[in-house]
Amino acid sequence: MSNNINDLNLKKEIFPLFDYCLNDISKYKLFDLLNFTLKNKEEIYARQIIIKGFIKNESNLENYTYSKIYFHQVHNFLTQASYDELDISKLDLIIFSKVKQEIQSKIIQFTSLFEKILNSFLKKINKTDFPTSYVKDLDYMIDFISFFEIDYYKSLNNYKIKDIISLSKKIKSKKNEFQKFYDILLKSEAYFSISQGCIFNKFTFPSFIDHDISIKDVYHPLLEKPVSNDVFFDKNVILLTGPNMSGKSTFLKSIFISIYLGHLGIAVPAKEANFPFFDYFSISINHQDDLKSGYSHFMNEIISLKKVLEKYHEGKRCFVIFDELFKGTNIEDAIAISSETIKGLLTYNASYFLISTHLHLLNNLNEIKENKTGNFYIESRIENNKPIFTYKLKDGWSDLKIGQILFQNEGITSLLSK
Template sequence: MSFLIDKQTVDELNLMGKFRQGSVSHLFNRVKTRGAEQLLDGMFRHLLVDAKAINRRSSIFSFFQSARLVFPFDVQQVTLMREYQDTATPGNGLLVLGDTLVKKMLSSLTRDERYKKMVQGLQATIITLQKCNTFVQSVPAADHAYADRIHAVQQILAKKELMRLRETDIYQSLPVKKLSYYNHLLKTVLNKEMQELLNFIYEVDLYIAVSDVARTKGFSYARALAPEGNLLSAKGLAHPCIDKAIGNDLELSVQDNVMFLTGANMAGKSTLMKAIGINCYLAHMGFPVAATEMIFSVREGMYSSINVADNIGLGYSHFYAEVVRVKQAAVAAASGKRLLLMFDELFKGTNVKDAYDGTLAVTREFAGYQECLFIVSTHIIEVAAALNEEDNVQFVYMPTVMEGLVPRYTYKLEKGITEDRQGMMIINNEGILELLNAAD
């Protein structure tokens, strides 16, 4: 089973794009090797949907963070080792010897670089194996989530052939026969083991990079529960990509699975919604989250409607695009899957009366799917009063504090329904009417 999420949700939460400033992927892309970069991309694209697997990965990150391990490998040497392993070689030992002799002869007669690269690749492999052995010996021996992986690597490095290879002096010229022997050994006999060692190096790179981000940012690790609990609880939850973001406490459960969020424009509703979605996504990766504490029941997918735009190609107006998006969410909710669904300012592309009626009707219907968790925001506060009869709807708001005629936004979530109506005041503060009158 895979975690369901569509392109619009990925784009709205700015999850992907490891080279794009401000994206969640970019935040964690501090790896050094190409292999670790590919591993990071795979984790972002394929989320975990098993609580045990999520908690195990979180435990590994937590171990690396507490151990403060430093990446010990030379990236250039790892790259040369990777290229050396990927270079094709005959499967038979005698054929490897003949191939090596031919390459050495060609290197003497022509400008053929293959023999030189072969020697450099083996030298890089020896150096990397030495550093790998030193690293695994330095890892704390106490019981931890990564202990089995460390032990497996130690067993590979303990093979007598690799022990002899690690002791080889790379500054002395190797006889052709010995060079061909190691070519055959590493690329054929122990090819699987060498691939495992390279994968281990990439894992270490990733775990160190991500745990360093967690330590620098003050992130923590969420605890995953079985899906049936239908719980999402967090303390100090904030947007991970915003420096010094203000954290908020929240809880969604079976009894209160619908969060109805009100507040004035610019009060922080959209940012809070994105923060919830992003941290829920990271939690399903087993990654650190921007919260002091987070507990969640595993979801089967996530669906958002935050920045819906018109679609000229399909002839959709803004409002119709919103309707289509809500329909897609309704189909997903009706499928019986346990989802997190988020809607920001429903039906803002139409008049206030229709927006009121639509928001009220849709929220009431969604509230009936108690195996899902919903967050609905609006600045049409009259909808909240009409939803009071729904037992599983909780009301929260982002307040606005007036300092004279100037609004200040606290970005701190509070229980209840806002009474803030500062739209006309902001228009007056900006002097728009005076400018228009002067133009007349």
């Protein structure tokens, strides 16, 4: 499902959390899985069961490894190269030693790799830990590899001419099935990689509920010493305040990461998580001017908001984060259109909008005064004329300003007066 998640930075921030892949092609499959949320709760729970199954089989699969070079060479040989070279005769192998050497080398790589996939991975898996639909995939892969009598050929010290011809014929007979086999295998390895990331990071699988967002001890998984927070959002518009450097963007991103990963069927960085199913995701954090297309920061905000509203009117249930919405325009304009936006979004039932803002005058809006919005701030305080940041989420509204304090503490005032 297509979402507006460029600001999530999947490749640099999320992908490494789950990248335990043994080869580059599995990495591509993993990245693909991370890019698209699932269509419904049933698909999500089905994937959860598969990943949980791999978690349960962690000790069974701890020795699963193989040569990355072998994997890519065999993959190219089976899926991309011409099979004409397998049309060999006994006479060819007798006369042309180079032909025999080349074919034998590929067969040795093939048997070595597929023996490890079969005996160190597929046959080590306890199939009772997986749903029936996925067990069919496992059985298919086992039957497919078993067709080649891998254990027999792997046991040979030397390949006789008849062995080379026999296995070559078997490989060629399955040439139209290798792509299907690899599609299933690579997805399985991506699931296995995800399970290792969930184990290492001690993530928790979420549950899906009809209303409200409730997450216990949610944190940003990339921070070395993250501060966790409990969140409970029972309003569809959540406003977040706090001074610069207080951690608003980091907090918003931690929420988005948890809910987004949950919709991939993956465990999340929290002790417990419960939230509704969403059809569309959008995150706008730290936007810059788009010089290539000629859009200013403000115009990007307008376009992003418009796309979200259009998705809602298409019937999508949206989860959206706007970090400092409309900061790209003057204060008067920002307050006016922010007020209009907040009032309008309050009517967008079943979708959730988390908005951070520096526009303190918004607090005069009746909808905010009457707590029709959820109002929170990231705690900060001044001690000995220095800002103290706790990064903890609190109920209410913050009007704390630290710009002048930082300005003075850095000696800017004295430098300007000289």
